[in-house]
Amino acid sequence: MATFNLNINGKTHQVEADPATPMLWVLRDHLNMVGTKFGCGIAACGACTIHLGDMAMRSCQLPVSQVGNMPVTTIEGLSENGDHPVQKAWLEIDVPQCGYCQAGQIMNASALLKANTNPSDEEIEAAMNGNICRCGTYTRIKKAIKTAAAEINGAA
Numbered sequence: 001m002a003t004f005n006l007n008i009n010g011k012t013h014q015v016e017a018d019p020a021t022p023m024l025w026v027l028r029d030h031l032n033m034v035g036t037k038f039g040c041g042i043a044a045c046g047a048c049t050i051h052l053g054d055m056a057m058r059s060c061q062l063p064v065s066q067v068g069n070m071p072v073t074t075i076e077g078l079s080e081n082g083d084h085p086v087q088k089a090w091l092e093i094d095v096p097q098c099g100y101c102q103a104g105q106i107m108n109a110s111a112l113l114k115a116n117t118n119p120s121d122e123e124i125e126a127a128m129n130g131n132i133c134r135c136g137t138y139t140r141i142k143k144a145i146k147t148a149a150a151e152i153n154g155a156a
Contacts, residue, residue: 004064008033009077019065023057024048026064027074035075035103039132046131049104050074056111075103078110086110089147097135105131109145117152119145 006013008031015030027033027050036059039047043058050059051073078084086109089095096102105128112119112127119127124145133141 002065004067006064006067006072007069008072009074010071015064017064019063021064022060023050023062023064023067023072024059027059033074033076037100037103039101039104044130044132045101046104046108047101049107049131051107051111054111054114056108073107075107078106084110085148085151086113086144089144089151093140093144093147095137095140095144097133097137101131101133105133105141109141109148113145113149113152118149 001016002019004015004017006015006026008027013031015026017026017030024036024038027036028038036050037047038060039045041060043061046058048059049056050062051057052062052067053070079087082088086106090102090106095105108128108131112124116123121142124142128138128141128145
C-alpha cells in the first residue's frame, strides 16, 4: 500500500491503495465517485473514460501510480451544473438510450472538442472509435458532438 495525493475534479484527495490499482477502482471504491463506469476492464469499450490532464484515458487500465500530479477529471467534474456544451448537446439531441456508456462517450467527446473545436465527421469517428455503445446511438453521438462544437464556436 502507498499513499497518493490526487487532484480529482479540482480537489485534492488522499488515497491509500496498491500502486497497481486502476484509477477506475480508486474513483469508485475509494472515493465513491461512481459516474465512471466499469465496462470491460481491458480498455476496449470506453465506458470508464476520464481525463488525465486534457487527454481522454481509459481508467480501467491506468494505475493510480502513473497519475502523479496530473489533474484528473471525471464525469462528475466536467461541469458543476451539467452545462458543459457536450452535456447540453447530449440532452438536446436525446443521445442516451440505455445510458450506460454515456459518461465515457461524453468524456471522450469533450476531450476531442478541447483539442479540436471544429472536427470533421472523419475526425469525430476516429476520436470516438473504441467508445462502444451497445444501443447503437452513434449517429446521435456524432450529431451531438457537432452541436456542441457549434456552441463552442459561437454558431449555436
